[in-house]
Amino acid sequence: MTQVIDKDFIQSRIPSLKPQCENCFGLCCVALFFSKLDGFPEDKSSGTPCPHLDTAFRCTVYDRLEKLDLKGCISYECLGAGQQVSQITFSGKSWKAEPTAASAMFDAFLRMRQLQELRWYLMQALSYTMKAPNTELFEALQETEKITLLPCRSLLEFQLSEYRTKIFRLLSEISSRIRADMGNQFDRKTKGQKKGSDLFGKDLRKRDLRCADLRGTCLIAANLEGAELTGTDFTGADLRDTNLEGADLSQSLFLTQFQLNCAKGDTRTRLPEFLERPTHWF
Ligand code: SF4
Structure with a gap:
């Protein structure tokens, strides 16, 4: 590379x-x-x-x-x-x-x-691994960018679901490594939730979710006010009406703008780089 x-x-x-x-x-x-x-x-x-x-x-x-x-x-x-x-x-x-x-x-x-x-996810992963760049990630990004340039017919015929499975597997491995490294810094085990857990409406303000795996977790209307969410992986988590007021997401992993747009936050919520504070949070 x-x-x-x-x-x-x-x-x-x-x-x-x-x-x-x-x-x-x-x-x-x-x-x-x-x-x-x-x-x-x-x-x-x-x-x-x-x-x-x-x-x-x-x-x-x-x-x-x-x-x-x-x-x-x-x-x-x-x-x-x-x-x-x-x-x-x-x-x-x-x-x-x-x-x-x-x-x-x-x-x-x-x-x-x-x-x-x-x-977006591959770019995020590359940004987390800048100190030790990962060739596989970079090549996956290049390949994905090439696919976005395909002519319409080829794009419609492309085996997208298999491709997504392959990329998400790679992202999941990267996430596990990053969370383990981050967890070691503050002596935090990275067990987290069972994949796709339902935390609908739960009060999570006192739960230590640093470095937790929240991929695919239902967090609809859950309360994460003031939570420290360093190293927490949010890939595909459902954040509709999740209370993120005052939460620290600045080093959370794999968040998207769509997830933030669906959630509730305020001017105290700390965001990761490259994401914007939704206007309706003000
Ligand atoms: S209301 Fe406006 S933004 Fe929403 S779907 Fe219709 S045109 Fe699009």
Whole structure:
């Protein structure tokens, strides 16, 4: 591996993992299936445009999402899949301009979202291992980036689920190593929760969750106020309405912007690098 993995390397890739709605054809507001119960404006199927999407692919109620209690819209994060599909896979041609390609475009968006998520996790893992760069991780990132550039047909035919399983296995190994190292620093065992545990609504303020494995854990409405969460792995954890007020997430592992958007926090919540404080936390 000749590439230097440093902060600049990570930073240079972050913009492509953040939504750029101005370069997207409103794909999340059309391609997603959504329901009122999940905080979207109405029940709708994939491929049907939201009634609030205008002809220029802009949301007409964007400034009022909070007032309208559209939590689903506030929380959703495409991780840059929208602009990637709109501008790269489909070279700037919208589903309106090319109605026959619309269905393929929506499917490509749903797949690209999963690939962008893998890119995010791999970048995170590389940022945790900068002192001793991991060749396997770097190559996995390069491979994933290549897949995001595939033409539409190849993208739709790609064996995504097998690929995700392979990458998540690698990420899981990296996580175990990092958490063990971090745990040693403060004499903390890394046993944590059973994978996919249900901690719905639990008061966890007094539980030591440093270096815990919370991958896939249901933390809906759990209370983590003021918790120290150094080395805690949140891959795929459900953080809807989780109380993160005053929690220290600055060295937590594998958090995403979507998870933060779904949770409750405040100005005291400490965040990891490269993630932003959701505006509704203020
Ligand atoms: S309300 Fe706005 S953000 Fe939400 S789905 Fe509709 S157009 Fe998109």
